[in-house]
Structure formats: C-alpha cells, structure tokens
Amino acid sequence: MGPGPVNAHPRVLRAMSADLLGQFDPEMTGYMNQVMALYRPIFGTHNRWTMLVDGTARAGIEAALVSLVAPGDTVLVVNFGRFGLLLGEILGRIGAVIETVDAPWGEVVPLDAIAAAIERTAPKVVATIHGDTSTTMAQPLDGLGDLCHAAGALLYVDATATIGGMELASDRWGADIVTGGLQKCLGGPSGSAPITISDRAADHIFTRRHTEAGIRAPGMVDGSGPRIGSNYFDLAMIMDYWSEKRLNHHTEATSMLYAARECARIMLGEGLEARYARHAAASRAMSAGLRAMGLTLFGEDAHRMTNVTGVYIPEGVDGDRVRTAMRETFEIEIGTAFGPLAGRIWRIGAMGYNAMQHKILITLGALEACLRMEGYRLPAGAAVTAAIEAWRA
C-alpha cells in the first residue's frame, strides 16, 4: 500500500507466462496493434501514435523529452514536487535551457501563473507532472494545451502516477505527449512505459528522423532537424517500428507487452468511469480513516490525488519504526517520503488492484495497531468504521 510499485493484478501476472513470439511474427505485431488501440481510451486520445517505450516510467519521460527537445531549446517545467525536479534533471542532460514555474510541495501551480511564465520565457516545450506522488498533489491540466499552442509551445505531461486511476484527457488537455507506467494504478509491473503522441508532436519529431545505418534502405530520407540525442529513446525510430513499416529498432519486450496489454484489457473491462470512481472511493475511505485516528493529512484537499494519501507522522512517533512494524507484522508496505517531506509524512497508496475496500480497511486496522504499539493514543476502531462509511458515500 505504498505509492507504487504495488501488487499486480493476478491476470497480469498470468499474462506474462505466455510463451514468447518472434518480434515480426504476425501474431506479435497483431498484439502490438491491439496495445495501440487499447491505450487510446486510457489516455483519453485519438492519437494514432499510442504505444509502449521499453523501460520503466522514467524511460518514457526521457524518450518524450529527448525526442521533443534539442540542445538550446527553452523548456518551461511546472514544478511542484520531486518529479518536477526530475524533469529538470533529464532536461539538463539534454542541454535544454530550463525555466520553472513553482509551487511549494503540497500545492499545485495556478494556471495563470503558468500562463505568465509562458509569456515570460517563450518556451518550445512546457513539461509538467500530472500527479506527483512525492507530494500527493494532482496538477489541473484543462486549458493548458491551448495556452501552450497559442504560444507555439508543445505540452508534455508525465502521468505515471495517475494513469489507470485518475482520468487522463490527453486530447481535451491538448497534451502533445503523455507518458505513464504500469506499476501504479494500472496494476502491472514496472518496466513498460505507455506513451501517446499527438500528430503535431509526431510531425515535429519526424523532422529529426535518422534511420540507422544497419537497416537503412535506398530511398529513405532523414529529417532536416537536429538528430535526437539518444538512439534507444528516439521516438521517430520507435514510431517507425510500431508502424506498418516495422523498421527494426529494439526487440520489443514481449512479456512486458503482454503485461501492458492485460493491464489495459482489465481496465477497459471494468470501465473507465467505474475505475476512476473506485479509486475516488478508496481515497475518501483512506482519508476518512486516517482522520478518524486523529491524524492530519498533508497537502491541499482540492488537489489531492485519489490514489495516494499523504499523512503527517504524529509527534513522538518514529515513522520508520511504524513502517517496519507494518511490514514485519502485517506484510503491508506504506511509503516513506523524499526531500523536504522525508521523516515528516507517510504516503499511503491505494492504486489499481490495491484500491479495494478490504485492503483500505486492513491497512487502517494495521496502522492503528502499529501506532498503538508506539504509544500513540487513538479512538479504537474508529478508522475502519469511518472508512466504510466514506467508501459508501
């Protein structure tokens, strides 16, 4: 019950046991096409270029940024937590000129502040996190794409921590690239990064296309733009691999593709609305339970992610000792925190397969017991009762 990775859905685990296929076997390329179709509704998009990057969620982020951004390009980072800082770290390696518009940890950045920063910095790309698990805050994104496009910028959104748990509306947001990961609300293992790319972004990336020497055929024409700084993360080559051209690039990670496909099938089978409602119910229940114990939640209520809850470690309680007791006594993991929040809050997730009423209740009961062992006084049994009521609300 941490902020991810979390328990995978059993169907996803079983899907990875299927035998492998050759990468250009029609059955395999058929699965690749299915994955493209399955992830479009999950991203809230009609983008043709909806697929996987073979690596963890961080690989998806770097693929998006290195393919969009050339050295010397100005990028505006919407920064409200650790993963905003990560965007800056990745962009620094690319040689981008990095501007930021910041919010304190626990808040989000108002749209008008972003608008002013775009005006001030004239970026080629605006990059933001959707939900930053380090602060448990979700940045509102409606209207941001229009702002970016009016200023001639492209919009990148990292949705690693929200995909599968909170609504992604890539088309409505006007996002040009959105990336995710399986290991949080999609209920799969880390190691595959779903990505969607707008035609606008794809056109831009194809101006940087460079087909590698080993597979170059007569008549292939490279783009005139600056070559993308990475071969592995070159989205032009990855799109060519996922297109009907099937130009060889990496060898698609077959078992992870099976996992990504099964994550999406489970999600679409449940229904997007039902799935988001289930996560919202889990969040209500967790929040109500924690408050009923007398604990204080971290961050703005209005912008709370619905799949991870930050809660202050009460005074006099050793946060790490409680986490160890939770794990050793109950086999339940809850999350520690980074940077300015290290030692100050726990982060308790309810993601994907873990966003279930019984798991919330068991976690609250366990936390109550562990807090009591630490000498913390609290109303016995109140958390579970409050959580059941909130789940039903």
Added chain:
Amino acid sequence: MGPGPVNAHPRVLRAMSADLLGQFDPEMTGYMNQVMALYRPIFGTHNRWTMLVDGTARAGIEAALVSLVAPGDTVLVVNFGRFGLLLGEILGRIGAVIETVDAPWGEVVPLDAIAAAIERTAPKVVATIHGDTSTTMAQPLDGLGDLCHAAGALLYVDATATIGGMELASDRWGADIVTGGLQKCLGGPSGSAPITISDRAADHIFTRRHTEAGIRAPGMVDGSGPRIGSNYFDLAMIMDYWSEKRLNHHTEATSMLYAARECARIMLGEGLEARYARHAAASRAMSAGLRAMGLTLFGEDAHRMTNVTGVYIPEGVDGDRVRTAMRETFEIEIGTAFGPLAGRIWRIGAMGYNAMQHKILITLGALEACLRMEGYRLPAGAAVTAAIEAWRA
C-alpha cells in the same frame, strides 16, 4: 529458431508470475543482490558492479557507452556487422569522434588490425560486438583488454547474442564493460540487460556522478567530470541504486528481475561448461544438417557463433516464401537478414532453450519439406541423419 528472441525456458515464464514487491523491501533488495552474484560467473568476472539495466539489450549498450564516453571523446569501433554499425549510431548521438576498424560481413577483425587502429586513433574507448548475429561471426577477444589498457583506453563489449551460449570471459579479456540481454541464449524475454563493470570503468564513471535534486542529501558530492548525457542510462546512479546506499533512481522492473534471476539460476544449475557444450553440439548438428541438404553456409568456419548459423538461400528459391511456409506449416520461425545479406541468407538460431537436439532435428526436417515444396532437390532424410551424428560427435 531465429537469431532471437526465442522461446523462453518455462521456468523463466513461471518466475514472472510471482507477486511484486516494493522496491526497497528487504526481500526485493535481497533478490537484487542475488542477481549480482548470479551473473558474475556468467560474465566470467569478479566485478562487484554486475547487475541489470532496465530495458532491452540495446538499452544496456547505450547505458555503457553514454556513461563511458563524453562528447568529443574518440572511440574506436570494431565493426564487422550490423551491430558494429549500431555502436557507431549510438556513439554519434553521444557526440563521440568515431573511428572504425572494419571487416567484411562474414569475417572478423584480426587483433593486429585492431592494435594498429588503436595506435593510429588513440581512442579513449574501444567498443566491439562479441557475436554479431547479422553475420553469425564471433570476434576473438583474448588479449584485446591488454592492448586497450596499454594505450590508456577502456574496452566495451556487447555480448547480447552470446551471453548464455558462448563463454564470456570478461576478466580474462580485460573488458571494462560487457552487456547482454535475456532474449537469446539465456532463454528469457527481451526487456532486461545484464551488465558488468570493472572497477577501472566504475571509477571513471563515478568521476561523472551527479545525484539528482529530488533525492540529494547534505554532504553528497558530485564528480568533477562532464555530466553523463542521460539520466535513465546514468550508470553512476544505477550503481548507487544497486549499492547498499539504495539511492532511488528508476523503479526496478520487478518481473523482469525475476526473469533475469531465473535465467541465471537455470544456467548455473546446468553448469557453464555443459551449457556451452550443448550450444556447440547444436551448432555442429545444424551445420552438418544444412550441408547434408546441399546448402552452403555463410561466413568463416573458424569464427562461427555456436548459436546461430547463416546459410545461403539456394538459387531459384524464394527465401521469404520458405520462411512463411516454415512458420505457417510448422510454426517454426527462422531468421531473415539485414543490409548486404538481405535476401541472400537465412539465419537459423539454436539458442538457450532452443539449443536442443530434437529442435534442431525438427527444424531441419521442416526446412527439408519446405524446400522440397519450392522445387529444390535434395537427398531426402540426409539432414536429420547427419545432424544426429554431428550432435554426438
């Protein structure tokens, strides 16, 4: 029965069905430490830094090169096939000055030619492929590390296509980084890249260490060297993550780690000598069988990889139609070829779980039937008989 990906060992497929663990759960970090220990004998090394990069084999290559090489550094590429070209492609993105020492496809580069090229180009890094599946040739590597170190260069070896099937002797070769993949002779899925790093290379990489802002703690000191051009492929950060520091970087791909661990356990259970002998027997049997059909093998006999065999498509036979017939009639995939060999040879693998006598015999029998359907005349049954004899030899 292509040059990879191939069928995974059933135990590897089952290993991926195990439930996930939190990335800092002691059980998980214990598995990470086991993986480090399990891969040392497979790489033929005592290197402390022996671990996984989360991505396909190509991710391992890029991680090695981007971490070793700074823009402007001269790198000598030993180039004898498509994957030598790939090294150049990756190095070009990094901004290296690329020199090559070349052999025609189907041959390898003599050690004295490499020595002369080192003398001529004074590289900081020498990069080579061990076995290049595009040509089915294996480059001899004994003595190369000494040559490199005497000239002040580091040696990188891509062993994607040989790891698990041919002896890797990283320490004896004097290789500073060797990388691989699971999807060929290790009998696992694509998506995880085993890597080993010498202390010499690690020291060099740590001069480029840069801890990211989101997890930076007081007292952490960065290296004075040029920052590594990628965050995801920053081996200094990846080593810090796999060390007892456990500094958060990516979220380790749990199911792929289970797969990598099981691949290694199976290999060590079989025994290194027995495993290499099995691949050699498979190669002998495949070669003998193909020759008994009247076909001609591609490339130098002396430097043939023991896990993939190149064979000329006989005149008057449509190579792609035979491949399709093999797949559709027998559910057996054999490989096509790239670049100058496209349409001229097939590449037939016998890797890992597929390097078994019965699979060789079934493949030869199927190929015989498909060739006969194409009107090619050959001595009926001779291939299987010759292969059985060669296997036993």
